[in-house]
Amino acid sequence: MTRSDTPASDARITAVDGSEIRPLRADARRNRDRVLEAARTSFGAEGSDVSLDEIARRAGVGAGTVYRHFPTKEALFEAVVFDRMEELVEEACALSDDPDPGRAFSSFVERLAREGARKRDLVEALAHDGIHLQLGESPIVRALTDVLAELLCRAQRAGAVRSDISVDDVMAVLTGAAYAICHSRADDERTRRLLAVMFDGLRADRIAAAV
Amino acid sequence: MTRSDTPASDARITAVDGSEIRPLRADARRNRDRVLEAARTSFGAEGSDVSLDEIARRAGVGAGTVYRHFPTKEALFEAVVFDRMEELVEEACALSDDPDPGRAFSSFVERLAREGARKRDLVEALAHDGIHLQLGESPIVRALTDVLAELLCRAQRAGAVRSDISVDDVMAVLTGAAYAICHSRADDERTRRLLAVMFDGLRADRIAAAV
DNA sequence: CACTATACGGAACGCACGCCCCGTTTGCTG
DNA sequence: CAGCAAACGGGGCGTGCGTTCCGTATAGTG
Numbered sequence A, B: 001m002t003r004s005d006t007p008a009s010d011a012r013i014t015a016v017d018g019s020e021i022r023p024l025r026a027d028a029r030r031n032r033d034r035v036l037e038a039a040r041t042s043f044g045a046e047g048s049d050v051s052l053d054e055i056a057r058r059a060g061v062g063a064g065t066v067y068r069h070f071p072t073k074e075a076l077f078e079a080v081v082f083d084r085m086e087e088l089v090e091e092a093c094a095l096s097d098d099p100d101p102g103r104a105f106s107s108f109v110e111r112l113a114r115e116g117a118r119k120r121d122l123v124e125a126l127a128h129d130g131i132h133l134q135l136g137e138s139p140i141v142r143a144l145t146d147v148l149a150e151l152l153c154r155a156q157r158a159g160a161v162r163s164d165i166s167v168d169d170v171m172a173v174l175t176g177a178a179y180a181i182c183h184s185r186a187d188d189e190r191t192r193r194l195l196a197v198m199f200d201g202l203r204a205d206r207i208a209a210a211v
Numbered sequence C: 001c002a003c004t005a006t007a008c009g010g011a012a013c014g015c016a017c018g019c020c021c022c023g024t025t026t027g028c029t030g
Numbered sequence D: 001c002a003g004c005a006a007a008c009g010g011g012g013c014g015t016g017c018g019t020t021c022c023g024t025a026t027a028g029t030g
Helices: A026-049 A052-059 A061-069 A072-095 A101-118 A120-126 A138-157 A165-185 A188-202 B026-049 B052-059 B061-071 B073-095 B101-118 B121-127 B139-159 B169-181 B188-202
Strands: none
Touching: A026 A052, A026 A061, A026 A072, A026 A120, A052 A061, A052 A072, A061 B139, A072 A101, A072 A120, A072 B061, A101 A120, A101 A165, A120 A165, A138 B052, A165 B169, A165 B188, A188 B052, A188 B121, A188 B169, A188 B188, B026 B052, B026 B061, B026 B073, B026 B139, B052 B061, B052 B073, B052 B101, B073 B101, B073 B121, B073 B139, B101 B121, B101 B139, B101 B169, B101 B188, B121 B169, B169 B188
């Protein structure tokens, strides 16, 4: 959804640019939500290469209806990704005042990695893979990066995370971890081990000499 | 190439099943090599979603010629990947009798990660992403896994690598690292840092409590 | 209830891609 | 050099997918 926190929360819609738009008709809103939900499921499970007809079918809607709400497949994909990122940013903000910076960082990193491991669209978006997001440097990505940077910086100052890496490095590590988990048919145990390797690699103590 | 170490090393060809086939005509062999070379470049740079016509064009050859040598696009992709893996297995075997098991393991893992970071087909193959390889459990993949297992086991016994992970875990980590590197526009410095994080995570000392 | 703007669905279009076919060319052999 | 099997190339076919269009249905309004 372009705006509005929960589906069908309000009849009024705010476009991306902030301008007010006439409220949608009831059936239109319902269909829009269905499409978005189907898209979340489909893109999450299979990534951006699910066909739009398939999404329309799963939403119980004609293809034309999808295009009335989202000008392009890419726009629909972006909407899904943005929603997910928005949720993540909120969660990260909630962790911002955790008294233990190391724990706050770890919690969020694990959350993001696990989310990415089950939502292929997220990995694609973070890795600039598959559909190319126009707004690769959009406000949401920016917000996510910023809040992660905040958590990282605090964790580094607290001596919980190695000091030689940047936010972008962490994002790359996260992306790789999520990709590895969801593409290696990882069960819970393997997922746990892969995350453990990642976390040990991110820790501050014993920075290894480069090989 | 289905067999034969260097392009145009011999006029005789051995098919996948080991049966002898009449030697190729000179122009056929030359074109076959050109196609394979173009495919290596294309698949390496862009992954499996380069069009076959594009590969044919880069090879200076008609599409029909490609299909005379490789029955399907997938077969061509497999041929490229198999070649790469064969090279890697050879390198790994050469490291097998290194007196320092930890170093041998590290060298190969770094080699594999860096190779994957520059050859998208490899990452796709290892991650079962993109084109689905029929021979996902082919001899070459098996060989690569086995030789890596050997290196890993020795490194673990020597106390250089954490003992709680399996070959499949290491393959997953490698895949993720390669993916992260090639999809984050990583320069040399970032690549070095990402590899450092991976290696630190793989080390034996200080296995962190799971988060 | 009638009327209209709004929204719907799915047939249709254009395009790109994997793959095949066949008239033509070319390397090999006697 | 002649003859033929082998190989070539690129036009063409079928399919799937993103996108558009338009005749039909319906929610909102007075």
